Each structure stands twice: as structure tokens, then as C-alpha cells.
Amino acid sequence: MARRRQAVTIRHVAADAGVSLQTVSRVINNEPNVRPEMRDKVQASIDRLGYVPSIAAQRMSGSRSYLILALNDRERTIADWRARQGTDWVDQMLLGGMLECGEQGYRLIFELVDTHNDHVERELAAAIAALQPDGAILTPPHSDNPKIIRTLAHHGIPLARIGAQADAAGDDLPGTIVVTMDDEGGARIATRHLLELGHARIGFIAGPAEYALSARRVAGWEAELAAAGHAVDGLLAEGDFTYASGAKAARALLDRAGRPTAIIASNDQMALATADVARDLGLAIPDALSLVSFDNTPPVRFTRPALTAIDQPIAETTATAVRLLIATQRDGGMPTEPVLIPMGFEVRASTGPAPRAT
Known part of the structure; x- marks a missing residue:
């Protein structure tokens, strides 16, 4: 019987490049404190061996999970899915979030929570314990829900709040980004x-x-x-x-x-x-x-x-939220003012001159 081909791991890359596991991890995670010649050496081994980084390898440093948690309203989302009426808020959110996460070496995890659930803190705590996300994206109406905002902040999860009010509860907490469409x-x-x-x-x-x-x-x-x-x-x-x-x-x-x-x-x-x-x-x-x-x-x-x-530029707004969350992990600091994304406008056949008074 043919033997199964052994998967290439970070250890194979480290051995091939003659460097430490920590150095390979820093290159995979695109961290700034790696000399260009060392980065090129590790990348050459990655290319030669056909190594594909896994989240487990990216977590080796112990400080990041490389996961972004996106939260949407359970009741409305499920109702829209079941009605099959063409609502594409979730589709566009996933498009922008997943593509941006992929570009940055992260993964987007999508979860539904109930705004009106008395046990929402316990529900969120379970998700945080299981996933240990590097950040969370809140969509309306969660982005203005003090209970959800404070629960995530209590666990030290940086937040990007889409469509939030500038003066909503939670803006006094550290680690909060407001990204809103105009x-x-x-x-x-x-x-x-x-x-x-x-x-x-x-x-x-x-x-x-x-x-x-x-x-x-x-x-x-x-x-x-x-x-x-x-x-x-x-x-x-x-x-x-x-x-x-x-x-x-x-x-x-x-x-x-x-x-x-x-x-x-x-x-x-x-x-x-x-x-x-x-x-x-x-x-x-x-x-x-x-x-x-x-x-x-x-x-x-x-x-x-x-x-x-x-x-509504939903995909662009979510991508911006992801980008800002990841930037806070890599570079520190975050926007102190809301980030405003302009709306588009498509003129079609349903608008015309006002009818003349009769």
C-alpha cells in the first residue's frame, strides 16, 4: 500500500533554511523585526518545499490567534435566509471580511447572536474561550448594544463597530473602532x-x-x-x-x-x-x-x-474594519475618530420629473 505523503510543516522549513522556529513564525506572520536577507532565505525555503502556513503555525508566538470574529443578529439573519428574498447584507459582509482576512493571513469566523437574549454574555464568553479571536466586528444593531460591547471589552477583545453611533455606550472603553457608512x-x-x-x-x-x-x-x-x-x-x-x-x-x-x-x-x-x-x-x-x-x-x-x-458599500466597510483591527495588533494604536465610508448612488428608471400639478 502506498504511503501517505508527509505534510510539510514549519519545522521542515526551519531545518531547510537553517533558522529557528521563531524566525520562521515571524516571517509567516509578516512581523517587522526580521532582517530582509533572513526573510528572503525563509521565503525561499517556503517556496521550495511548498509549505502552506496554518493557523496553528501562526499561533506559535502565543500572542495572536489570527482569527477575527464577526457577529451578526441571529433572528434577522435566519429570517432573511429562510425567506430567500435576495437580501445580501451577510454575503457582502463575508465578501469584504474574508477577502481582507485572507490578504492579511487571518481567518474570519462568522457567529450569530441574539440581541434580546438574557444570556448573551455567557454565549459570547463561550465563543471567546473557544476561538480566542484577535478582534471582533459588530454589525447593527449589536454595534450599539452596551451589553455586547462591554462583554467583549471585558475580555480584552478589540472591537470594530459597524454603523455605530459616535456617542453610544462603550465609546469610553479602550479598543473600540467605529466604522460607518455615510x-x-x-x-x-x-x-x-x-x-x-x-x-x-x-x-x-x-x-x-x-x-x-x-x-x-x-x-x-x-x-x-x-x-x-x-x-x-x-x-x-x-x-x-x-x-x-x-x-x-x-x-x-x-x-x-x-x-x-x-x-x-x-x-x-x-x-x-x-x-x-x-x-x-x-x-x-x-x-x-x-x-x-x-x-x-x-x-x-x-x-x-x-x-x-x-x-451601501458593505464589503468595503467590513474590509476596512478588518484592516484596522489587524493594524492594531501589528502596529498598535487605533483611530480615535469614526471612519466614514461614502455611499454610492445608482440612478435607474424609477425616478423622473415631478408630475405637474392638476
């Missing part, structure tokens, strides 16, 4: 686009209050309308990011006297619901109602008409 700026761009098309009554369907980003988006919409001299009274409705809530909010806006001629919805599901309500009411898009969405997930590109959308 939600207010995105709402401003969308509102300005509609104003330039001649719309004055621009409705807004907000997300739930537990998400800090919801208030920022409302603030951007209000600011642009106020700057243009237009009132917002009666033009704001709230949903919870689900299709059903979007339909309810859209009907409340479109059934009122002096209905809006344009609506901005805070996510794609609520925007798609708004489009369906408009059709039920006989309002053609964009002739009678212009519509803008947040997210820019695949469904809004293929509906008819395709929806104008604010594009």
Missing part, C-alpha cells in the same frame, strides 16, 4: 436628486429606531428638504426593514391628502413593497411617483422599472 450623506444625495427633478413633497420610510443608522438617514433627508425650503410634516413613516412594514408605511403616505410625489425607502424590501402599493393605487412609476431605495441588492435591479438606489 447614511446621512446617502439620504442627502437621494433627496437632492429628487429635488433636482422638481419634487417638493418627498416622503421617507425610515427603519426601526433600534438601528442608529435609521436616525442618520432621516436627518439627511430632513436637512436637504429644509435647505430647499420644503416642509417634512406628514411625509415621514416608519417600518422595520420588512416588506410588510414597507407596504403599511407606503399606504399611509400615499393615502394622505397632499400625498408625496416621491418616496425614499430605507431598504430594498420596503422599496419593493412601496412599488407594489403604488401599482395597487394606480400610480405609475416614475410618472406619478418616483422611488428611491437604500441597499441596491439584486432584486431592485431586475424589477420593472429598475429602482434608483443608494448603494
Whole structure:
């Protein structure tokens, strides 16, 4: 029977290069305190032997796990997966996080936790004990949850909080990075686009209050309308990011006297619901109602008409969070101010000139 080929290990590399295991480990981990000629010598042995570093080898120094823990909301994530409605927040988060981790020699571990679980501290403590991550990424609404923030900080885990409020509980703790997409700026761009098309009554369907980003988006919409001299009274409705809530909010806006001629919805599901309500009411898009969405997930590109959308740079935001967490491990220090990632904007067929008054 043929013998199984022995795997190449860090010890083989050290023996081939004639250096210590610690030197090979420092080269693998791209640490700065290695002479260039020694780095080249070790790298030549790695290439010659076909050695592929493992996390176990990277952990030899004992100070790092080379794992980044990404936490997302359990209830909403599972509901979206089961509904199979094309929501791609998690996909984009994993894309940005995994690619950046791969570039840096790390691994991304994805975990779901329940914001409303009374035992969340115990749940997190178990994950930390098992994984010993070098850092954690918190997504909304966890990024503003004091219990989760303080539990991770208590265990000494550096945090990157995506979409967090600048003044949320936990900002006084060391090891906290805030990376956020420019939600207010995105709402401003969308509102300005509609104003330039001649719309004055621009409705807004907000997300739930537990998400800090919801208030920022409302603030951007209000600011642009106020700057243009237009009132917002009666033009704001709230949903919870689900299709059903979007339909309810859209009907409340479109059934009122002096209905809006344009609506901005805070996510794609609520925007798609708004489009369906408009059709039920006989309002053609964009002739009678212009519509803008947040997210820019695949469904809004293929509906008819395709929806104008604010594009959330989720992958770029997560990659930035990973990069900053790893930089704190390698170089020390971290940003003291929130890192703001600009939103994109895709104009499609769902927005047009404001209808003439009759």
C-alpha cells in the first residue's frame, strides 16, 4: 500500500533554511523585526518545499490567534435566509471580511447572536474561550448594544463597530473602532436628486429606531428638504426593514391628502413593497411617483422599472474594519475618530420629473 505523503510543516522549513522556529513564525506572520536577507532565505525555503502556513503555525508566538470574529443578529439573519428574498447584507459582509482576512493571513469566523437574549454574555464568553479571536466586528444593531460591547471589552477583545453611533455606550472603553457608512450623506444625495427633478413633497420610510443608522438617514433627508425650503410634516413613516412594514408605511403616505410625489425607502424590501402599493393605487412609476431605495441588492435591479438606489458599500466597510483591527495588533494604536465610508448612488428608471400639478 502506498504511503501517505508527509505534510510539510514549519519545522521542515526551519531545518531547510537553517533558522529557528521563531524566525520562521515571524516571517509567516509578516512581523517587522526580521532582517530582509533572513526573510528572503525563509521565503525561499517556503517556496521550495511548498509549505502552506496554518493557523496553528501562526499561533506559535502565543500572542495572536489570527482569527477575527464577526457577529451578526441571529433572528434577522435566519429570517432573511429562510425567506430567500435576495437580501445580501451577510454575503457582502463575508465578501469584504474574508477577502481582507485572507490578504492579511487571518481567518474570519462568522457567529450569530441574539440581541434580546438574557444570556448573551455567557454565549459570547463561550465563543471567546473557544476561538480566542484577535478582534471582533459588530454589525447593527449589536454595534450599539452596551451589553455586547462591554462583554467583549471585558475580555480584552478589540472591537470594530459597524454603523455605530459616535456617542453610544462603550465609546469610553479602550479598543473600540467605529466604522460607518455615510447614511446621512446617502439620504442627502437621494433627496437632492429628487429635488433636482422638481419634487417638493418627498416622503421617507425610515427603519426601526433600534438601528442608529435609521436616525442618520432621516436627518439627511430632513436637512436637504429644509435647505430647499420644503416642509417634512406628514411625509415621514416608519417600518422595520420588512416588506410588510414597507407596504403599511407606503399606504399611509400615499393615502394622505397632499400625498408625496416621491418616496425614499430605507431598504430594498420596503422599496419593493412601496412599488407594489403604488401599482395597487394606480400610480405609475416614475410618472406619478418616483422611488428611491437604500441597499441596491439584486432584486431592485431586475424589477420593472429598475429602482434608483443608494448603494451601501458593505464589503468595503467590513474590509476596512478588518484592516484596522489587524493594524492594531501589528502596529498598535487605533483611530480615535469614526471612519466614514461614502455611499454610492445608482440612478435607474424609477425616478423622473415631478408630475405637474392638476
